[in-house]
Amino acid sequence: MKTLIFSTAALSLVGMLGFGLQGAWSDDDNMRARSTGVAPVTDPLYQEECGSCHFAYPPGLLPAASWQRMMIGLDDHFGDNAELDSQTLQRLNNYLAANAADSSKYRRSRAIMGSLQYTSTPPLRITETPYFSHEHREIPKRIINLPEVGSLSQCNACHQYAEKGSFSEDEIWIKGIGRWDD
């Protein structure tokens, strides 16, 4: 038993050393990929244009093909008209293409891409990705139906640091409920 504890400790020490070394060598993106979920939105135009009606979903939550599909149908954007002038559209398309899940190193973007490997059609909704469904499978309807929540599309109704691209379970805070742990 003693040997086991000792070797576990030794192993984790080696692990920590390895982590530190790798951390020192890798670039900033790689470092952040460990601690946070998705690259936060950095483009003020994207924030303004997409964020005036709903939470500005970080591009790293869907692959480029999904964003492409979505942006050609903005006149019927989930039942709303969200048409843009061609110049704005082009700029947003470039931002989405460069920051989509398939070109991101962030942990949750990788997980979303991994969960989509057997899906042929790029999903239009983040909530349709298998990774998302899996992560939210234990949330009861009564929580989703709360007036402050309403649907699973309202990331920031529960994830208080969603705007920073952080979706950790221990950061969940629901109005009227408080901390949530499933």
Place this chain on the structure above:
Amino acid sequence: MRRMLPMIVMTIITATPVAAISNTADDKISFSAQRGKELWNEQFTVSGQPRSCATCHTADPRQPGKHARTRKLIKPMAPSVNPDRLIDQSKMDKWFKRNCKWTLGRVCTEQEKGDVLEYLKSF
């Protein structure tokens, strides 16, 4: 003079859009806040749903509204309580286009847009 300044600023802010709109429309067109109010509250049926400007913006443009689907807060539309409104022509064009199509199922006429602007400025 110091007391006058806000009034002058407000006048400039609220006068801009009408000037901009009347440049593109028939010069003889005249706008009415009363007609704007009626349009604001008129109910249209689009995609089987009853819709009006008030659906999201409430019947009182001085009040904050809420996006019908996403529930996101919409700041008041009346420039008297929200001075950021009606100062950016391209923003106004964008939202008139989108919201007229959603609410009325078509784009609005210059007359309708001008009337609504008069209504919003009447508060």
